[in-house]
Amino acid sequence: MIQQPSLFVSHGTPTLAIDHCPAQQFLRSLSKTLNRPDAIVIISAHHVARGIAVTTDANPETIHDFSGFPSRLYEMTYPAPGAPNLAEEIVDLLLRSGFNAHMQSGRGFDHGAWVPLSLIYPNAQIPVVQVSIDVNFDPALHYRLGQMLKPLRKRNILMIGSGSITHNLNEFIHGGYKLDAKPLEWVVAFSDWIASKLELGDVAAVLGAVEQGPNGRLNHPTPEHILPLFTALGAGGNSSKLPLHRSTAYGVLAMDIYGFGDVVELQKIYQRTTALLA
Helix, strand or coil: CCCCCEEEEECCCHHHHCCCCHHHHHHHHHCCCCCCCCEEEEEEEEEEECCEEEECCCCCCECCCCCCCCHHHHCCCCCCCCCHHHHHHHHHHHHHCCCCEEEECCCCECHHHHHHHHHHCCCCCCCEEEEEEECCCCHHHHHHHHHHHHHHHHHCEEEEEEECCCCCHHHHHHHCCCCCCCCCHHHHHHHHHHHHHHHHCCHHHHHCHHHHCCCHHHHCCCCCCCHHHHHHHHHHCCCEEEEEECCEECCCEECCEEEEECHHHHHHHHHHHHHHHC
């Protein structure tokens, strides 16, 4: 059985689906370097619940949970199937591990899920289950959530945390930055700090990034977009932590993508993707 990596993807804003930028190009090439998974479990910054909610619909709708963006975004859909049996299994696993977990029906794919997935797997044929972040925003809980989901990777299930390494939405909206704007110093300082702590394997520092990292609160006025990083990190276990892609968009959004898993496989993903983009 193929063991999948755990990934963290910075999805930035909904316009990633239509912006021609380095992060979009990387995600479009990623499926060519990954082994095709049997299912995907994705933890999105835009799926917040009391406790951990797991989507159970067999045919989830596409949610356009944003406003004020180009009209073509509202016409996009991602008709991937759900995986109700897998969802039920995840809830049972989490309940046995002491989590306040429950099944959630009638909720479709939010843009934190469908935007990156539409780039990685545009055919929308692989079953997808969304797992929420918890409304209490506790970093340690989200790391432990990843640890509990880690065994799924051994069954050819791809784990994805979808958020952003930096996410100051107010600065993005009011700053007037162009897509290819030079990144601001406080954005670079924080994303570099995260990269260095991950390379060192300093999990405690990463979990405390908003409080301990340079300009942590400025980069994350609210914590929801960094929490999926902690879950992806936990799902990686005591394995390698490799930056697969680093770039910025609109000057304030670090679009970094990380892989957690076997170092040889991660290096292959990085090398093959780099070659495709050359």
